[in-house]
Each structure stands twice: as structure tokens, then as C-alpha cells.
Amino acid sequence: MEPLRNDPELGPLVEAHGELPIGTADDEFARLVVAIVNQQLSVESASAIRERLFDRVEVTPAGVRDAEESTLRDVGLSGQKIEYVRNVAAAFEDRDLSRNGLADESDEAVIDALTEIRGVGVWTAKMYLIYVLGRPDVFPVEDLGVRRAMAELYGYDDGERAEMTEHAERWRPYRSYASRYLWRVVD
Numbered sequence: 001m002e003p004l005r006n007d008p009e010l011g012p013l014v015e016a017h018g019e020l021p022i023g024t025a026d027d028e029f030a031r032l033v034v035a036i037v038n039q040q041l042s043v044e045s046a047s048a049i050r051e052r053l054f055d056r057v058e059v060t061p062a063g064v065r066d067a068e069e070s071t072l073r074d075v076g077l078s079g080q081k082i083e084y085v086r087n088v089a090a091a092f093e094d095r096d097l098s099r100n101g102l103a104d105e106s107d108e109a110v111i112d113a114l115t116e117i118r119g120v121g122v123w124t125a126k127m128y129l130i131y132v133l134g135r136p137d138v139f140p141v142e143d144l145g146v147r148r149a150m151a152e153l154y155g156y157d158d159g160e161r162a163e164m165t166e167h168a169e170r171w172r173p174y175r176s177y178a179s180r181y182l183w184r185v186v187d
Contacts, residue, residue, distance in 0.1 A: 003171045004178055009153040010171075013181040020180040023134035028099060029092050030059045035127040036084050036119060037077070049076035061089040084119025091117045099133055107135055130176045139168040139175040149182035 001019065004010045025031035037053065038046040052075035053059065057067045064072075064085050072082045091097060095113075102110050107129055114125040123142035129135040140146055141161045150156045150164045171178040 001174050001177060004174055004181065007171070007178075010178060010181050013184055017181065017184055020177060020184075022136060022176045022180065023129075023131040024099065025132045027059075028097065028128075028132050029061055029088070030054075031132045032088050032092075032097075032114075032120070032124070032128055033059055033064065033085050035124045035131075036081060036088065038127075039081075039121075039124065045076075052076060061092040064089040065093075081119075087118050088120065102133060107138060130179065135176060137173040137175045138179070139165060139171075140179055141165050141168070143179070143183075145186045146179055146182050149185035152185055153182075 001014065005014050033053075034050055037049050041049070053072075056071055056075055057063055069082060072085075073079075077085065095101070097113070102113070105113070110129055110133065111122060111125040114120045114128060115122060121142075123140060126138050126140040126142065129138045130140070141164050147156070147158050147161070147164065150167070151158065154164075154167060156164050156167070168175050168178065
């Protein structure tokens with residue numbers, strides 16, 4: 001992780017926080033559902049919805065598919081997110097989207113496979129790469145927290161995503177880890 005330790009802004013964060021782990025969630029499906037719940041919500045709102053969802057629904061492909069729509073609404077999912085989590089459930093039933101099933105696929109191929117599912121965008125696919133597949137070199141510039149941290153540490157404007165991505169090249173092959181430290185800046 002020398003590229004991170006040697007960065008004048010990230011180095012102190014690495015020193016302060018130690019090595020922050022990345023992925024391999026125990027339950028691939030549940031983690032993808034969590035990523036969908038988290039989309040475009042505050043941390044607090046997403047946390048409350050997740051807690052209610054996991055309390056009231058068996059978060060498996062069959063459990064989500066079979067859950068009453070009213071139950072899913074009661075936990076706080078919008079109609080659109082209900083559609084999305086059910087799409088993910090169907091995709092998990094139809095294809096092997098597990099760690100083992102995607103182990104030999106490139107990051108780009110995984111993103112392509114996941115974004116074929118209505119409701120799974122590039123940000124969600126990158127969260128899956130980091131937190132489920134444990135891929136060490138993913139830079140989620142789509143993430144607002146990453147962009148805010150890049151603005152705070154390096155002076156980028158939110159619209160300068162290409163420039164942020166180019167900047168992140170210096171952190172290869174540890175861009176997933178760099179993202180973890182960037183999130184610490186805005187937490």
C-alpha cells in the first residue's frame with residue numbers, strides 16, 4: 001500500500017486509521033440488496049430501512065421475491081426500489097452472481113453483468129466489486145462521498161470526475177483501499 005502511504009494527503013489517514021479492510025461479505029445477495037437500499041439515501045435513512053428490512057423479510061432471493069409488496073413498502077422501500085430488489089432476486093435465481101461465479105471475470109465484465117439488472121448502476125456494481133468480491137483496485141468516482149473527499153483533500157470540483165479518476169491512477173493497484181480512506185474524510 002505504498003502508493004497510499006506516500007500520498008501527502010492519504011498517508012496521514014493510513015497512519016491514523018491503520019489498514020482498512022475491503023470486501024468479502026458473507027452473503028452476496030444481501031450485500032447487493034443493501035447497496036440498492038443505500039442508493040441516494042442518507043446514511044441514517046438507509047440504516048433504518050435496512051434494519052427494518054432484515055427484521056421483517058428473509059433477505060434471500062426467494063424471501064424477497066415472495067415478500068408482500070405492502071411489507072416491503074412498510075419497511076421504507078419505494079416502489080422503484082421494490083422493483084430493483086426483486087430484479088436482483090430474479091437475477092440471482094437465474095445466474096451465478098456469487099463470488100465463485102464471478103471469480104474469473106474482470107472488473108469490467110462484472111460491472112457489465114450487474115448493470116444488465118434494472119436498478120443496478122455502475123455505483124452499485126462497484127460497491128459489489130469492493131465489498132463482496134474484495135477487488136482491491138476499484139475507484140468509485142460515482143460516489144458522492146469519494147467526490148467530496150477529493151474536493152476537500154485535492155481541491156477538485158464535483159464535476160471534475162475525469163480528473164479525479166486520473167488522479168486516482170497514482171493509487172493503483174489499491175484504489176479500493178484509497179476509497180475507504182476517502183470515505184473517512186467525510187464520515
